[in-house]
Amino acid sequence: MSSMAAAAAVFCLCVGITLITHSAESRIPLTQVDAGLRAVAQRAMLCVVVGVSLLVAGWLYRLLFCPLELVRPLHDVGYVAEDGRSKARAANEMRRRRRVGDVPPVYPNGWYRVLHSPMLHRGEVKSVSFLGEQLAVFRGQDGKAYVLDAYCPHLGANLAVGGRVVGNCVECPFHGWQFRGDDGKCEKIPYADKVPEIAKVRRWPSCEVNQQILVWFHCDGAEPQWSVPEKQEITNGQWVYRGRSEHFISAHIEDLSENAADASHLGHLHAAGFTSGSDPLHYNSQTWDCVQHNWKIQWEPESEPNSHCSKMLINHSLTVFGHHFSLLDMQVVARQVGPGLVFLQIDDRFFGRGVILQCVTPVEPLLQRVSHTIYYQSNVPALVPKFFLTVESIQVHGFDSHQ
Numbered sequence: 522m523s524s525m526a527a528a529a530a531v532f533c534l535c536v537g538i539t540l541i542t543h544s545a546e547s548r549i550p551l552t553q554v555d556a557g558l559r560a561v562a563q564r565a566m567l568c569v570v571v572g573v574s575l576l577v578a579g580w581l582y583r584l585l586f587c588p589l590e591l592v593r594p595l596h597d598v599g600y601v602a603e604d605g606r607s608k609a610r611a612a613n614e615m616r617r618r619r620r621v622g623d624v625p626p627v628y629p630n631g632w633y634r635v636l637h638s639p640m641l642h643r644g645e646v647k648s649v650s651f652l653g654e655q656l657a658v659f660r661g662q663d664g665k666a667y668v669l670d671a672y673c674p675h676l677g678a679n680l681a682v683g684g685r686v687v688g689n690c691v692e693c694p695f696h697g698w699q700f701r702g703d704d705g706k707c708e709k710i711p712y713a714d715k716v717p718e719i720a721k722v723r724r725w726p727s728c729e730v731n732q733q734i735l736v737w738f739h740c741d742g743a744e745p746q747w748s749v750p751e752k753q754e755i756t757n758g759q760w761v762y763r764g765r766s767e768h769f770i771s772a773h774i775e776d777l778s779e780n781a782a783d784a785s786h787l788g789h790l791h792a793a794g795f796t797s798g799s800d801p802l803h804y805n806s807q808t809w810d811c812v813q814h815n816w817k818i819q820w821e822p823e824s825e826p827n828s829h830c831s832k833m834l835i836n837h838s839l840t841v842f843g844h845h846f847s848l849l850d851m852q853v854v855a856r857q858v859g860p861g862l863v864f865l866q867i868d869d870r871f872f873g874r875g876v877i878l879q880c881v882t883p884v885e886p887l888l889q890r891v892s893h894t895i896y897y898q899s900n901v902p903a904l905v906p907k908f909f910l911t912v913e914s915i916q917v918h919g920f921d922s923h924q
């Protein structure tokens with residue numbers, strides 16, 4: 522429901538409740554209530570009915586037609602508030618205790634998602650934390666997304682905080698230097714005739730595929746060595762956006778892929794029904810034991826030129842009170858593409874077709890931003906993909922993200 526409709530509903534409710542209260546507080550005996558007062562009471566009831574109807578209609582509209590957005594802050598997933606400390610404090614204590622130590626490279630080479638395309642409008646610039654760096658991601662007047670280091674080489678202002686897009690450049694909010702999205706070179710200094718050659722900021726290779734803006738990282742600065750597979754159905758609009766979730770996991774990025782490829786963990790960790798919720802303290806409780814997920818998976822790497830990919834075939838079934846509902850059996854193909862992307866492809870004779878894009882982007886050495894974005898056949902009711910996204914989020918938030 523739009524904020525206007527919500528405001529109208531709340532206004533109607535307030536007017537109605539005020540009128541009812543006013544009528545109830547009237548000192549005139551009920552038998553002497555005149556016709557005018559009765560009319561006021563009727564109008565009050567009408568306001569309440571209209572207000573409640575608007576609220577219900579808004580809720581139904583959101584449920585049936587709007588994308589589902591489950592964006593959670595760092596401390597909201599995987600941390601337990603105990604011994605009188607808040608979840609936020611638990612998360613901060615964990616960050617302080619964290620040591621990188623002797624581990625594989627914390628930023629493997631590959632493509633990483635930084636933004637959902639609709640979040641960046643033409644002429645807009647956004648600040649993004651990425652691989653321990655700060656980026657300025659902006660959309661030029663040509664409609665292309667560009668990615669530069671956020672900090673200005675002049676005196677260090679953040680280009681994404683108060684900076685503005687001019688043509689296909691971003692202008693520094695401090696002294697107005699303008700940097701080209703194409704190569705990061707300074708094109709104009711408003712108070713100088715000449716621009717020094719060294720006035721440039723780092724440009725990051727980027728692409729926009731499947732309605733995601735992605736950035737390439739290579740430890741030696743090499744240009745992209747493979748490209749992000751495009752889902753034609755998303756590009757041509759057959760599959761539409763039905764929602765996304767975003768949360769953080771405190772772990773090495775490699776842990777996530779290794780955990781996913783470990784077939785046996787599914788049967789142990791993900792058997793608890795989605796009805797158990799995602800609270801790590803409760804999902805093993807007996808209350809919802811009646812619902813169980815069953816998994817069979819098979820994992821295999823791909824050969825050249827796709828040695829950066831692997832495939833997992835997942836057979837999922839659901840039992841309720843020990844009864845197997847074969848109609849709910851599903852086969853999902855999870856294709857890992859490089860360290861930061863997974864395509865969860867759903868192709869079901871009953872529920873239709875779609876994909877969940879799971880993207881893992883390191884924010885700091887041992888901190889990952891994990892997003893799931895679902896695109897689904899436009900003729901399948903939105904409730905179906907929203908249900909899948911919710912179940913996927915419960916499984917990943919509650920189980921794989923536990924610290």
Ligand code: FES
Nearest residue numbers: 673675676693696
């Ligand atoms: S700090 Fe950016 S132009 Fe001076």
Ligand SMILES: [Fe+2]
Nearest residue numbers: 790791920921
């Ligand atoms: Fe898992």
